[in-house]
Amino acid sequence: xxVFTAIKERRSCRSFLPDPVGxxxxxxxxxxxxxxxxxxxxQPWEFIVITGKELKERIWLESDKCKxxxxxxxxxxxxxxxxxxxxxxAPAVIVVVADPKKTGADMFLEGGGLxxxxxxxxxxxxxxxxxxxxxxxxxxxTLFDKDILRTMLDIDAAREPLALICLGKxxxxxxxxxxxxxxxxxxxxx
Ligand SMILES: Cc1cc2nc3c(=O)[nH]c(=O)nc-3n(C[C@H](O)[C@H](O)[C@H](O)COP(=O)(O)O)c2cc1C
Numbered sequence: 605x606x607v608f609t610a611i612k613e614r615r616s617c618r619s620f621l622p623d624p625v626g627x628x629x630x631x632x633x634x635x636x637x638x639x640x641x642x643x644x645x646x647q648p649w650e651f652i653v654i655t656g657k658e659l660k661e662r663i664w665l666e667s668d669k670c671k672x673x674x675x676x677x678x679x680x681x682x683x684x685x686x687x688x689x690x691x692x693x694a695p696a697v698i699v700v701v702a703d704p705k706k707t708g709a710d711m712f713l714e715g716g717g718l719x720x721x722x723x724x725x726x727x728x729x730x731x732x733x734x735x736x737x738x739x740x741x742x743x744x745x746t747l748f749d750k751d752i753l754r755t756m757l758d759i760d761a762a763r764e765p766l767a768l769i770c771l772g773k774x775x776x777x778x779x780x781x782x783x784x785x786x787x788x789x790x791x792x793x794x
Contacts, residue, residue: 605737614732615778617741620694623773624655629738630696633771636734637700642723643708649727652699652757657692662756663768664691667748674747690743694770698731700724701759702766724766731769741774 634651642648654660667688675683691697702724710716732742745768753765 607733610733610737614736614742615781616743617770617772617774617778618690618743619775620690620741620770620772621775622693623695625696625740625772629740630698630771632738633731633734633740634698637727637731640723640726640730642706642726643710643719646706646708646720646723648703648706648720648723650701650703650763652701652759654697654699655695659756660692660694660697663697663748663753664688666752666756667691667745670747670749688747690770691745691768693772694743695772696770698769698771699753699757699765700728700767700769702764703762704764705762721766728767728769735769735771739773740771741778743770744768745770 630653634653637649637651638647654663671683671686671688674680702720704717704720706723707717707720710719728744732744735742746766748765748768750765753759754761754763757765759765
């Protein structure tokens with residue numbers, strides 16, 4: 605698939621079929637992740653692949669608690685209709701674990717030290733696009749308590765579970781999320 609097609613066609617998937625995703629396919633997606641750019645080529649990512657039902661259900665339960673806290677704090681009404689079942693229904697969940705020590709030259713600059721997150725974000729986007737090119741749906745998911753996930757997945761305190769990628773065959777068409785045209789967001793200085 606052409607990269608521009610993949611970029612434009614990829615949409616967040618929040619409903620998955622139970623069909624398992626083979627290890628070979630998952631490995632291909634992870635390989636796309638590690639080819640992302642990163643600060644000083646520090647490759648600040650590690651991945652945990654979860655396919656077991658029990659662990660996915662525990663993550664789902666914890667995320668649901670986060671959703672309730674979010675609702676109390678934000679009062680956002682749309683959260684009533686926002687179900688998190690995709691966390692337990694996705695046949696595979698890739699946890700992207702970031703290493704804050706693997707940031708780049710930015711650590712010496714005022715307000716720096718966060719470029720490791722940018723690197724991980726690039727890896728995540730690579731994986732979303734690769735999964736789409738392989739005919740799979742994905743969701744970049746961040747509604748969880750990092751400390752709880754650390755304990756659950758035995759991640760040491762120095763590392764940061766940054767995002768989950770829910771992965772599988774899409775059960776339904778995606779929401780049509782609009783975009784503001786690039787020209788409305790761009791200023792050329794020549
Ligand atoms: C950093 C980041 C965090 C996100 N966290 C969540 C999340 O916790 N739950 C969710 O349903 N979607 C999450 N998303 C997906 C966005 O809602 C989605 O990308 C956006 O609405 C645009 O829709 P599209 O991906 O279909 O183009 C996240 C996306 C990004 C980039």
